[in-house]
Amino acid sequence: RKEVEQDPGPFNVPEGATVAFNCTYSNSASQSFFWYRQDCRKEPKLLMSVYSSGNEDGRFTAQLNRASQYISLLIRDSKLSDSATYLCVVNILKTSYDKVIFGPGTSLSVIP
Amino acid sequence: EPEVTQTPSHQVTQMGQEVILRCVPISNHLYFYWYRQILGQKVEFLVSFYNNEISEKSEIFDDQFSVERPDGSNFTLKIRSTKLEDSAMYFCASQKDGGANYGYTFGSGTRLTVV
Numbered sequence: 001r002k003e004v005e006q007d008p009g010p011f012n013v014p015e016g017a018t019v020a021f022n023c024t025y026s027n028s029a030s031q032s033f034f035w036y037r038q039d040c041r042k043e044p045k046l047l048m049s050v051y052s053s054g055n056e057d058g059r060f061t062a063q064l065n066r067a068s069q070y071i072s073l074l075i076r077d078s079k080l081s082d083s084a085t086y087l088c089v090v091n092i093l094k095t096s097y098d099k100v101i102f103g104p105g106t107s108l109s110v111i112p
Numbered sequence: 113e114p115e116v117t118q119t120p121s122h123q124v125t126q127m128g129q130e131v132i133l134r135c136v137p138i139s140n141h142l143y144f145y146w147y148r149q150i151l152g153q154k155v156e157f158l159v160s161f162y163n164n165e166i167s168e169k170s171e172i173f174d175d176q177f178s179v180e181r182p183d184g185s186n187f188t189l190k191i192r193s194t195k196l197e198d199s200a201m202y203f204c205a206s207q208k209d210g211g212a213n214y215g216y217t218f219g220s221g222t223r224l225t226v227v
Contacts, residue, residue, distance in 0.1 A: 046215035
């Protein structure tokens, strides 16, 4: 089983739609979780951390289910500028440092 | 907003040549990383670096690769004898501390093309 798995997409949604991305991870020692976005041929940029209680940042809501080893990202009221690849990132705490694993990403296209 | 700076943005090199990719992490960050992304594939971990030594390296990071922080500012990745399959986008990242709650700040990357 891969360490971090995501729906590959692509997700093609109209402007204003709500879209949800899923991510699962295999290592139960995973400590912290993030969503990054990556525009075509650009660097990944941190979108938001994912907290156990769930957290919201404007139109974006992240959820974590440790029992199921599952993370989600919900985008409400999609904008054209949300078109990007969304990367699920899992941080496994080692003895004195962290190991960060990137998922393969889910591609989103928001259509006018 | 503080940035991680990478140079060059694009490097073309012949197979078998040595390349050095340069990164200037954010000044008060302590942990440094190199990742690569082959076109159309996922971001892959290469190496982490803390306190002037490698913390962890992946199976990709073989004897052809090395990292250095020669002057307390720059953080370099050297590929000794490049292969065609080394063609990828190489991202440097830094992190303020190794705490699990901090995400990384990535540089804009160096696109390496080996011909």
